[in-house]
Amino acid sequence: MAPPSSSSCVHPSSAGAPAPPVPGADAPPARRIVVAHRLPLRASPDSDSPFGFAFSLDPDALSLQLSRGLPAPVTYIGTLPASAESKIVPSDELDGYLLEHFSCLPVHLDGDHHAEFYHGFCKHYLWPLLHYMLPFTPADVVGSLRFDAASYRAFIAANRQFAGRVIQVISSDAGDLVIVHDYHLWALPTFLRRKCPRAGVGFFLHSPFPSAEIVRSVPVRNELLGGLLNADLVGFHTLDYAHQFLSCCSRLLGISSNTSLNGHTNINYHGRTVLVKIFSVGVDMGQLRAALASPEAAAKAKEIAEAYRGRVIMVGDDDVDLFKGVRLKLLALEKMLEAHRDMARQVVLVQINNPARSRGRDVDAVRVETRRIEQRINKLLIRFGSELIVVTIDGPVPMSEKVAYYAAADCCVVSPVRDGLNRIPYFYTVCREEAPGARKSGAVVVSEFAGCSASLGGAIRVNPRNPEALADAMRAAVTMGAEEKRARHRTNYSYLSAHDVATWARSFDEALRLACRDHAAMMFVGLGFGMSYRAVAVGPSSQRLTAERVRPAYRGAARRLILLGYD
Template identity: 30%
Template sequence: MSRLIIVSNRVAPISEGGPAAGGLAVGVYDALKETGGMWFGWSGDVLSSGQPQIAVEERGPVTFATIGLLRRDYDQYYRGFSNATLWPAFHYRADLVQYDRHDFEGYRRVNAWLAQQLVPLLRDDDVIWVHDYHLIPFAQALRAAGVHNRIGFFLHIPFPASQVLLAVPPHRELVEALCSFDLLGFQTKPDLRAFCDYIVNEAGGSVERLDDGLTRIDAFGQTLRAGDYPIGVYPDEIAELAKAGERGKPVRTLKATLHGRKVIMSVDRLDYSKGLVERFRAFERLLDQAPSQRNRVSFVQIAPPTRADLHAYQDIRLRLEAESGRINGRFAELDWTPIWYIHRQYERAVLAALFRASHVGYVTPLRDGMNLVAKEYVSAQDPDDPGVLVLSCFAGAAQELTGALIVNPFDTDGMADALAVALAMPVAERQARHRDMLAQLRQNNVSVWRDRFMRDLSRVGKREAGASAAAGVVPMPLAD
């Protein structure tokens, strides 16, 4: 049986019951620990000098192969092109794109170097599944190194419309690199449409919808397949975590402090794409327009730090602290704090229990690939007395969770209205909405996501020797 090789920028230090990890890490690890295989990528270590060496660790059925990055590579590949250029562009924030051609060269160089580190670990029948925007050139680098294994790619974040992607100067090189994969996976149909639109209108390629539901793409001398694969969660596992934590200290403390008030709960990484400032202002508008809600509801925003060495993230933290202070200063009473803004990380089980104890899940990103927090919130609810999900139309999860109250995060009044509706919704309606969403989550859990992608990748023939050279793929320079 073929091994599954997962490649991602970061190999997350996941431990059972440990701190909550991001959607990519949770989805990948849940998929890999069922099948066994290898997870390869950056260890998270940044080295000032020397030659990084691969560390291999066996944990049950999973082999973790990790390697550190030199400071220059971290600055150019990770801080630079990945997160100062690609992340804002792919989240439709062209105004925040910072491009430096040396960073792009570093991005290509590190992808080629990482590919070279993986090559000696590969077997002929391995199936390679590469994840996310940090590694767009990875298959191209493997092909240049003579690897002909099946290679799939899954993008966890949105794929932008062509006119937005054009804001990234090397956009053509990026899309050409994507065409070295055998199968491309996107979170939603709109993301897939955006990619196909670029292929046809900017790259001069062709697309064809096939009977098996996939899309055939011919571009840059390559033929590949693409499809949409919405990532899921294990809802029953999350429900068990939530029930187990109901009597834990965090939930007991929350309930004791709130004295019977209702809770609006949000959990997000501290990121400008999450719509946190807009969310705070919509809650303020609710208190403005519905004075009866004052001293009857509190909004808890948990926002763990992320990429703290980037200026854009420092700015969003300062803005949130200012907004929460301003709103609390305006509305707070001696026995009531409207907004609890918590800038720290909690374990996954604690978050699930807090979701279960809250009356409204408030998930309103300005743009998001999927947003597993929305799915985890629904999963954690008590079916007899579930909370209500208020969800941005720009989250990929909105394509599936139609039982949520879908809002536009740029519409402050609309979000405030949705919060009011959610807080007043009768139990029968809450139960019906929750039942429909939970059925959808069970039908498309993370195993289904993995199995659909791997099934489609297995249908793709291995690349013939010499195909990469015929398509004009040339080796990239390695890291110094």
């Protein structure tokens, strides 16, 4: 059967009720409810399973990794793995099984609505805008980057369905906290705030946050900004992204931020304090170490050593999309080889292309263009007696094999034109340090437009749109002296060893508890409908002041009382 509701949420009409009592010692332990688009599950066909699939936790799932430092217990909410979603019949039995064995509660979205929500609004409208692509970009470049009311309705409906699942299991009176991951669930805080005004909700954006001029072009900008402001904590990868968000709130909503005495940046939104913070997302050291120690990694490492003996290996690992800059990387490699023909026999670029996360002609165009440049480079150099310079591996490639390429490569090249973080240089650095027989050195060439560039003090930062500069950076990384390479590597690894995924989880959880510590003492009044909803918070001192003013005039008289405004 479906999991019983332990929710202490209230209906909007009773949102102004007195605060509930503080739970006693016999209250159930507070949970962390982690919500992401996908559950951290793998599903493989299994005829012996009553559901047709065997499930297991996915160690590569970011939502699982970023829960390592959270207090137990943790409940995960999201959709089923894509490989199984359309083939499984939703049922109470399935929901109960996944909740009992994996602490996962699935959200069952109808196939067409899911596609409209994810591929329509999220990936082909919201995601490009977050990466600084304007709606008036020529249609032949982006296909159909325009606001579509139907896909937006699907986005809202999906977020509402996610909120319904959270409400089934949350008990805000017991101190449960909700951690929401990424832009797919941008509207979720609004629906949670409506039904559960005292719920502690933290939202972390894994993508960039664009300038106010980009956000201004969105027809539903106020509703989307209000969605984030309905959370108690809004987290970003970098200071730049946080500043852009604060600027949008100021310029588009007229809401300013302030810095408290303890240094926290916050926004007062209808009496509620919204905390805005930077959180450094690192890597799951345990997962990488397990992958490095696997037999698959050892076998792949031997294969790589034999295949590229005597050559300098550069590695790239990118999703197939408009913003990863693989084309720019290949053009820079071509320029480097044209200027330094002697390097043709020395280097090889192993480019891992991960499966695209969305579909469309923009993705197809990226594939065609990169393949064309790759073939041109290889044909030119084979004509001069050189071996293949670009070796493309089309994914998916398991982490147990990727780590072998990271550990074997002398240089890692990451060249996106815009990226929220990009952890590939992080993975590379840890593997160069901790792989069996590791050289404990390595060079990283990273785009200054990737979020990770700010944290990698030992990397060579470059503007990937300047092909000459990128070519020079790649050559510098390949020809770098051993001592400089070790020093740069030590700088990067020192940062990563101090900022792993558990550090992120502990920091986020601590900030979220701080942000909603006064909820139990507050009275909430709901205003607005749909995405315009906001919960007006009235603190204890305001409640007492209002009561003291009203009682003398109201006592002993049959009068009607009308309260205007929340003061």
